Amino acid sequence: MSARRLFFAIGLPEPLPEQLVRWRAQQFPEEAGRPVAAANLHLTLAFLGEVSDEKAQGLQRLAGRIQQRAFTLDLDDAGHWPRPGVVWLGCRQAPRGLLQLAEMLRAQAARSGCHQSPQPFHPHITLLRNATRPVALPPRNFHWQFRVDHFSLYQSLFSQGRTRYRCLQSWPLQE
Template sequence: MRRPLRAAQSSAAGHDERLFFALWPDAPLRDALCRYQRHPDAGGRPIANCQLHLTLAFAGRVSPAQGQGLRDAAATVTERRFFLSLDWLDHFRATRVQWLGPRRPPDALLRLAAVLRGHCRAAGIAQPEANFQPHVTLQRQIRRPLRGAVAPALGWWVDHFVLVESGAQGRAGDYRVVSRWPLR
């Protein structure tokens, strides 16, 4: 069984956690992503640099046993590393979110997300039936969205994925990477 790159840590022994699997960019990529937040007409609230990520599977509030089950399942993932081009700037109208993502998501990204969502379902955690739209949220509460535009590509060699805790003891809050696993 593969081990996580960093040992898993629970927010508090015996307490629920709010968890999700994600791709977590390194500092230079986060800085480059921040440049896309400077669209003057959007009028949104930028996401903090240290919290930029691409969600693969959202688990939400889980019990300690479910959280450990997700960690154990993640250690069995055998997907390969892949190149991701973030080159499409768009928005979600209903949530007023501006995002940057791949215009053509690589198959490896779609497979990784599907595997992790499958592990969530196996742990009894419902997952959306809607198609997966990979994206990095840049701003919330936008007033004037940029609609489906080709953007200068940001290249990202994805060689690991992470489990993130949102908040503490099952309550929403800041993000904290709690485990990290390499891709082959």
């Protein structure tokens, strides 16, 4: 049976990806790490791993039953995790709605047999990968804000040396 690498995430509204990419180019030298393409910027809610079509359908049904209010995301924090080599953008205070949504999706994934990291959920948008050496982080004078009124299921595809993410389905949050 075929399996796809899937994850639930929040995509970024236009023109935010391009704004972030421009800001990143100003803030980080080239040697800091490998920049994630604008089209690939996202905030992961739950990583599912390699999932069969049958299991994916079950998870999609469960996702469709989630009743969750829309929320506003404030991107006002950045950090560096040297071990996975990730420079990220996040929020100093994660909205409750975001934590509840991620918690629900992660619980549904775990019950469906998708291994979930025991580490606490730390919402983040990965900006740079392979950032294993020390990186000077930008001063915390940045702030982007956007309304999150839906979440999506993505497939991660790797071909010709590139990763790209395909949105398979989206579900609205309630206003």
